[in-house]
Amino acid sequence: MQRPFEKILARLRAVGLRPTRQRMALGRLLFEGEDCHVTAEGLHKMAKAAEVRVSLATVYNTLHQFKDAGLLREVVVDPGRSYFDTNLDEHHHFFDPRSGELIDIPSEHVVMAGLPAAPEGTRVDRVDVVVRLTEA
Amino acid sequence: MQRPFEKILARLRAVGLRPTRQRMALGRLLFEGEDCHVTAEGLHKMAKAAEVRVSLATVYNTLHQFKDAGLLREVVVDPGRSYFDTNLDEHHHFFDPRSGELIDIPSEHVVMAGLPAAPEGTRVDRVDVVVRLTEA
DNA sequence: TTGATGGATTAGAACTAATCCAAAAAACTT
DNA sequence: AAGTTTTTTGGATTAGTTCTAATCCATCAA
Numbered sequence: 001m002q003r004p005f006e007k008i009l010a011r012l013r014a015v016g017l018r019p020t021r022q023r024m025a026l027g028r029l030l031f032e033g034e035d036c037h038v039t040a041e042g043l044h045k046m047a048k049a050a051e052v053r054v055s056l057a058t059v060y061n062t063l064h065q066f067k068d069a070g071l072l073r074e075v076v077v078d079p080g081r082s083y084f085d086t087n088l089d090e091h092h093h094f095f096d097p098r099s100g101e102l103i104d105i106p107s108e109h110v111v112m113a114g115l116p117a118a119p120e121g122t123r124v125d126r127v128d129v130v131v132r133l134t135e136a
Numbered sequence: 137m138q139r140p141f142e143k144i145l146a147r148l149r150a151v152g153l154r155p156t157r158q159r160m161a162l163g164r165l166l167f168e169g170e171d172c173h174v175t176a177e178g179l180h181k182m183a184k185a186a187e188v189r190v191s192l193a194t195v196y197n198t199l200h201q202f203k204d205a206g207l208l209r210e211v212v213v214d215p216g217r218s219y220f221d222t223n224l225d226e227h228h229h230f231f232d233p234r235s236g237e238l239i240d241i242p243s244e245h246v247v248m249a250g251l252p253a254a255p256e257g258t259r260v261d262r263v264d265v266v267v268r269l270t271e272a
Numbered sequence: 273t274t275g276a277t278g279g280a281t282t283a284g285a286a287c288t289a290a291t292c293c294a295a296a297a298a299a300c301t302t
Numbered sequence: 303a304a305g306t307t308t309t310t311t312g313g314a315t316t317a318g319t320t321c322t323a324a325t326c327c328a329t330c331a332a
Contacts, residue, residue, distance in 0.1 A: 018298095018299060018300080018308070018309075019299090020298070020299070020308090020309060020310080021298085021310095022309080022310070023309090039289090040289080040290080041288095041289080054310085054311095055310065055311045055312065056290090056311095056312090057290095057291080057292090057310075057311065057312080057313095058309080058310055058311070060289095060290065060291075061309080061310080074215075076212060076213060076214065076215050076266075077212060078212065078215070079210075079212050079214070079215065079216070079217065079218040079318090079319095080215070080216070080288075080289065080318080080319080081215065081288090081289065081290095082215040082289085082290085092251075094254065094255065094258075096255075096258060103255065105251065105252060109250040109252075110248070110249070110250040110251055111247070111248065111249045111250050112246070112247065112248045112265075113246070113247045113248075114245040114246040114247050115228075115241065115246055115267060116241060116245075118230065118267070118269055119230065119232075119239065119269070121271075121272050122230075122232060122269040122270065122271065122272060123269065123270060123271075123272060124267055124268070124269060124270075125268040125269060125270035126267075126268050127265065127266070127267050127268070128264075128265070128266045128267075128268065129248070129263065129264070129265050130212075130263070130264045130266075131251060131254070131260055131262075131263050131264075132260070132261040132262050132263070132264065133254055133255070133258040133259065133260060133261060134258065134259060134260075134261035135257075135258065135259075136257055136258065136259060154279070154280070154327090154328060154329080155328085156279095156280060156281080156327075156328070157281095157327090158280080158281070159280090175318095176318080176319080177317095177318080190281085190282095191281065191282050191283070192282095192283095192319090193281075193282065193283080193284095193319090193320080193321090194280080194281055194282075196318095196319065196320075197280080197281080197320095215289085215290090216289080216290080216317075216318065217317090217318070218318085218319085
């Protein structure tokens with residue numbers, strides 16, 4: 001790609017977020033390359049490794065802004081840390097608590113049926129399936 | 137029941153936990169009556185309301201010991217708080233983030249199929265399904 | 273019983289992930 | 303470039319949880 005910033009730039013513009021240096025850099029780390037799962041701490045380390053100077057507070061702000069803008073999904077698997085997922089397709093996860101690693105399960109072939117209706121006054125926001133792994 | 141302590145006592149003995157005053161009291165709050173979902177903070181308040189003097193540290197210890205002993209299940213729905221569930225049957229949950237309330241979904245009629253095999257070197261510990269609710 | 277022993281409880285300190293804050297910097301507008 | 307608004311930042315703060323070290327108590331042996 002001749003102008004590697006273009007894609008991220010367009011993405012930020014599309015959701016109405018100013019393309020600041022930090023958001024561009026974090027956006028590139030998140031969205032260039034394969035789908036990925038990150039924690040705030042993890043992304044902060046990635047940024048550091050990539051020689052991008054960003055404060056942890058900004059990493060948190062950015063992750064939440066991206067999530068609110070629909071660029072990321074938050075995945076709850078661990079009481080005590082939040083994971084963010086760049087894969088926006090409907091899908092589920094393997095979670096290995098030993099490594100803290102998340103692995104996507106495409107929902108293509110997964111079938112779920114028989115869930116009861118949502119209680120009065122509520123509707124289903126989404127269904128999260130987490131397959132917890134353990135040793136061997 | 138003539139001796140309301142007997143049941144809890146037997147339960148603690150069965151898993152090799154000493155029947156201390158605190159464990160007995162918390163056990164009664166958890167296991168007498170309907171299935172329930174509690175947070176550490178919540179159980180601590182329940183204990184206070186029931187005139188049982190227990191420190192928060194002991195509530196945490198006890199919840200984890202009960203979990204490790206298989207008397208409770210931990211449910212991860214909220215980054216930042218742990219819920220414990222007295223219902224040990226295979227089942228799933230509705231979660232309403234507004235109220236923080238968990239509702240059991242008996243897994244009887246829920247069918248799930250098509251999950252891929254666990255990655256090399258791991259096996260499935262369990263499958264958690266959380267149906268996240270939102271406003272009407 | 274009584275005393276010894278090792279697990280259990282406690283208050284408070286420490287820790288971790290996350291959020292808040294006020295000041296400084298950067299991005300837009302004109 | 304000047305002025306306005308948004309963003310970033312480091313440090314302080316918070317919430318939930320775990321740790322620590324002193325004390326307490328359930329159990330067991332005598």
